Every structure is written in structure tokens, then in C-alpha cells.
């Protein structure tokens with residue numbers, strides 16, 4: 193069944209941050225992550241004063257998030273279509289469209305309900321894991337859990353914004369963002385099995401997909417034409 197998401201929306205010519213913010217908020221996912229981040233900030237504010245365990249919560253999320261991002265990009269978004277028992281299973285369909293036409297916003301960002309669902313799952317997961325750890329350490333589990341949820345949801349918002357930014361015509365102001373943009377473009381134009389991180393290269397660095405020199409990685413025929421990937 194073909195995916196239908198209306199007319200092609202090329203953002204590669206969008207050249208200013210202001211115009212790109214308009215594109216971001218014009219997409220359901222952009223609005224969903226802004227609303228979720230604001231809601232999580234309100235919950236954290238209501239949960240009481242900030243303490244050292246909030247710093248701990250942010251550090252844990254900042255260390256775990258890049259690996260979650262790496263695993264989802266590698267094992268879900270680049271998974272060849274297959275079957276789950278009798279049911280066709282193809283979680284990478286939209287991402288294959290994105291690799292075929294990287295400038296088209298329709299395949300770049302999540303759908304609003306996906307962003308909402310993932311945001312809630314990330315927030316709940318971060319709350320449970322970090323809240324549980326802090327409870328074992330004798331700290332304020334609810335406060336630290338709420339901080340972890342906020343950090344995780346903000347990470348999803350950062351992912352959506354940075355990915356859009358990388359495919360736009362806007363030159364990022366910050367150097368690390370320009371570096372991440374260059375790596376993401378290598379993922380698209382050189383080899384889709386390297387440079388998997390969007391918000392961070394920590395996963396790539398630890399898991400061996402951040403080559404010291406891009407020339408060491410062979411050019412892949414399937415980076416722009418993922419339909420050529422053999423399916424089983």
C-alpha cells in the first residue's frame with residue numbers, strides 16, 4: 193500500500209532560522225514535541241525544588257539517549273521489510289522515502305501521533321528508570337524522575353528540530369551542530385550504515401560507526417536508493 197502524505201514539500205531551500213521555525217511548527221510533529229516539552233516542564237515545576245539528583249537525572253538521560261537513537265536508526269529505520277509471523281512488517285518504509293528524497297519534509301519528521309506516542313513512552317521510561325535509581329539512592333524519586341522525563345522529551349524535540357535543520361538551507365550557528373549536519377549528510381550521501389546519530393555522535397563513537405576519515409568508508413549504492421537493499 194503506497195504511503196500518501198500530500199504534495200512534496202522541499203525544505204532544502206529554506207534559508208533562515210525564522211522560516212525554518214515556521215516549517216517546524218507547521219508540521220504536526222513540531223507542535224506535538226513543543227506541547228509535550230512544555231507539559232513536562234510544568235510537571236517538573238510542580239514536583240518541587242531542584243536538587244543534585246536532577247543533575248544526575250540529566251546526565252543519565254544524556255548518556256543513554258544517543259544509544260537509543262543509534263539503535264532505533266540502525267535496527268528499526270534501516271530494517272529491511274519482512275514479516276512478523278503472518279503479518280507484513282515494514283517499520284522502515286517512511287525512512288526509505290526519506291533516503292530517496294532527503295529534502296522532502298513529509299518523510300523527515302514524525303507524524304504528530306507518532307511524536308506524541310514516542311514522547312510519552314520516552315517520558316514514562318525515563319521517569320521509571322531514573323526515578324527507580326534515585327529511589328534506591330535515597331533521593332527525591334518523583335522530582336528526579338520528572339527531570340529525566342523532561343530531558344528525554346526535550347531530546348526527542350531536539351532530534352526533530354536538528355534533523356529538519358540538517359536538511360534545510362540554513363547554516364547552523366553553532367560549530368557542533370555544523371559537525372553533526374556534516375555527519376548526517378555523510379549518512380545520506382556516502383554510507384547509510386555509518387553516522388547514525390542525529391543529536392549526538394556518542395553512539396557512533398562507542399559502537400564503531402564514526403570513522404576517523406569519511407574516505408575510509410566505501411560509497412554505498414543503497415544510501416540514496418534503499419529499495420535496492422535485498423529483502424528476505
Ligand SMILES: [Zn+2]
Pocket residue numbers: 290294355359376380
Ligand atoms: Zn536525514
Ligand SMILES: [Zn+2]
Pocket residue numbers: 265269270287291379384
Ligand atoms: Zn537513515
